[in-house]
Amino acid sequence: MPFALALLLALPALARAWDGHAALTWAALSGEPAVAAAAPTVAEPVEAFLAAEGEGLAALLEAEEAWARAHVPRYPPRPEALRFDPRGDPATARVRFLEALRVNPALPLTPHVQELPGQAGGGRPELAWPSVGTLPTPPHPGRLVFRALRAGEPVPPLEVVASASDEPDHGLDVGLFEDSGTPFGARYGYGKAPFGDPRLPFATQAPFHMGFFHEARLLTLLAPALARTFPEVRLHAFASLARFAFARGHAYWGWRFLGFGLHYAQDLTQPYHATVSPGTSALELAAVSALDAAGVHGPRQRRLERLSDLHLALEAEQGEGVWRALAAGDGADPLLAALRDRSRDAALGPYDDAAPRARLSAVANGKAARTAAALEAALAPGAPPARRAALEAVLADLLRDCGAATRSYARAALEPRPAS
Numbered sequence: 266m267p268f269a270l271a272l273l274l275a276l277p278a279l280a281r282a283w284d285g286h287a288a289l290t291w292a293a294l295s296g297e298p299a300v301a302a303a304a305p306t307v308a309e310p311v312e313a314f315l316a317a318e319g320e321g322l323a324a325l326l327e328a329e330e331a332w333a334r335a336h337v338p339r340y341p342p343r344p345e346a347l348r349f350d351p352r353g354d355p356a357t358a359r360v361r362f363l364e365a366l367r368v369n370p371a372l373p374l375t376p377h378v379q380e381l382p383g384q385a386g387g388g389r390p391e392l393a394w395p396s397v398g399t400l401p402t403p404p405h406p407g408r409l410v411f412r413a414l415r416a417g418e419p420v421p422p423l424e425v426v427a428s429a430s431d432e433p434d435h436g437l438d439v440g441l442f443e444d445s446g447t448p449f450g451a452r453y454g455y456g457k458a459p460f461g462d463p464r465l466p467f468a469t470q471a472p473f474h475m476g477f478f479h480e481a482r483l484l485t486l487l488a489p490a491l492a493r494t495f496p497e498v499r500l501h502a503f504a505s506l507a508r509f510a511f512a513r514g515h516a517y518w519g520w521r522f523l524g525f526g527l528h529y530a531q532d533l534t535q536p537y538h539a540t541v542s543p544g545t546s547a548l549e550l551a552a553v554s555a556l557d558a559a560g561v562h563g564p565r566q567r568r569l570e571r572l573s574d575l576h577l578a579l580e581a582e583q584g585e586g587v588w589r590a591l592a593a594g595d596g597a598d599p600l601l602a603a604l605r606d607r608s609r610d611a612a613l614g615p616y617d618d619a620a621p622r623a624r625l626s627a628v629a630n631g632k633a634a635r636t637a638a639a640l641e642a643a644l645a646p647g648a649p650p651a652r653r654a655a656l657e658a659v660l661a662d663l664l665r666d667c668g669a670a671t672r673s674y675a676r677a678a679l680e681p682r683p684a685s
């Protein structure tokens with residue numbers, strides 16, 4: 266293995282990007298009439314949706330495969346055996362549908378909502394984690410509460426979308442590679458995980474939640490596997506599924522798929538998901554890798570630890586800040602205000618196939634060095650309060666982008682408007 270690969274490929278896949286997508290989506294769309302003022306939708310079990318729309322879904326999945334092959338660089342084609350058969354056994358329809366999408370087939374897809382701080386449960390029964398996600402534990406064990414929806418139960422679309430936008434962090438993209446040690450990973454045809462530790466279940470989702478589209482040429486020359494990231498596949502498929510479900514009169518699944526897709530749009534606005542190592546030059550990365558290969562391991566180890574610390578610090582600052590503000594019902598909180606702020610919506614423009622590379626990740630990548638510097642300064646021992654305030658301002662700036670990306674993607678998926 267070339268000397269630089271060992272370092273570069275260990276870099277990403279350390280954390281979750283944004284923490285608590287349900288809260289981000291809730292805030293970003295709370296002032297969007299097409300979602301917040303939409304008529305209640307009616308919960309529908311996935312089996313009923315698949316039984317009613319199997320033929321159309323099979324055609325849609327074929328069209329998605331053709332689109333990905335034509336438009337996504339380095340896209341690993343889906344093996345023919347995974348094609349969705351609408352005439353297959355209804356008892357296995359959910360698993361076969363998820364396999365045709367090449368996501369984790371154990372995802373239960375139970376109709377549910379995630380309760381946000383300040384929301385009452387509405388008398389809905391609590392749903393245990395194994396009926397929600399495939400990971401051993403939820404993202405915040407003991408904090409997140411999931412509530413089951415009965416078939417036919419009316420539910421506000423904003424609750425469905427917000428809740429669904431957290432689901433890609435519940436195991437949807439875990440274990441998909443051939444070296445992930447799962448039976449489906451062995452059949453999916455994605456090849457070996459491009460980066461991250463294949464033994465850490467959570468790290469295996471990273472190539473679907475990150476997009477390193479704007480790295481220095483030196484970096485991609487030394488580690489071409491960094492270019493094997495596929496958020497565009499998910500973004501396109503879930504927008505198509507949402508439009509299809511709305512058009513066919515299954516609005517619940519329209520909102521749910523829209524939420525799935527929003528997750529990936531939001532992840533690309535996180536500088537640590539749009540940049541391999543924010544604030545570090547390609548030359549410096551190559552240098553510490555060369556030292557490591559020569560037996561001097563300290564600089565590489567310190568670089569990795571620092572990167573991990575800063576990434577996790579940003580995630581914690583955002584996750585805790587937004588959660589606290591929602592719990593306090595503080596609508597004037599700067600982070601919530603940033604998520605609602607529409608001042609960048611026009612500049613971001615309507616979401617299209619070029620958006621993930623040309624706009625969402627490009628903006629986040631452009632802010633990566635500044636973000637890393639603000640984190641370094643604020644986390645330094647004895648840092649004065651002003652540095653903390655500066656970090657909060659950087660975070661609010663990033664969440665302004667995240668809110669705009671959320672509305673841009675949602676508007677595109679809701680076009681044409683669904684029949685209520």
Ligand SMILES: [Zn+2]
Pocket residue numbers: 281282283433434474528532
């Ligand atoms: Zn993610």
